[in-house]
Amino acid sequence: MLPVEELTRRAKKRVGKEKSASMALGDQIGEASGTITGTRVITPSAGQTRIEVSFQGSGTMLGQDITDIGTYWQTLRPGGVLYGEGDVLYITGDGESAHWRGFGVGRPTGPFPAGHFAVCGSAQTESQALSRFNEIATVNEFDVDQEGNYRYTMLEWR
Numbered sequence: 001m002l003p004v005e006e007l008t009r010r011a012k013k014r015v016g017k018e019k020s021a022s023m024a025l026g027d028q029i030g031e032a033s034g035t036i037t038g039t040r041v042i043t044p045s046a047g048q049t050r051i052e053v054s055f056q057g058s059g060t061m062l063g064q065d066i067t068d069i070g071t072y073w074q075t076l077r078p079g080g081v082l083y084g085e086g087d088v089l090y091i092t093g094d095g096e097s098a099h100w101r102g103f104g105v106g107r108p109t110g111p112f113p114a115g116h117f118a119v120c121g122s123a124q125t126e127s128q129a130l131s132r133f134n135e136i137a138t139v140n141e142f143d144v145d146q147e148g149n150y151r152y153t154m155l156e157w158r
Contacts, residue, residue, distance in 0.1 A: 032151070102138070117140075
């Protein structure tokens, strides 16, 4: 067991490093594109009406070919800002999977469902191929056109 003085010295060293550490966007770890497969209006019991959007597509995540299947909901905030939360299931060709969850803000770029969103999130998995998801946060740039086609890139947030 270490003496209290040594533990205190080590703790002070860590704190100093944490203060000087900065967060930054890391490497692109994936991208996907596809189509919105359905929408529905969710009547509120209290609060704002939500629009639920489901989508499906394909791409690559962490070097693996994936199918992505997801659902998000969004509301319109004052000033025309969209806010939403969602879930995505990534499935590899070998049948391994990861569950991603996140939230984002954006603006309409044309008639619904067109929009541009900045999205943050994280994923959990038991997959060896996708295991890096368990250790990182992600930042996505997500775009949807008025025909319901989407495309996004995912970066690691360090």
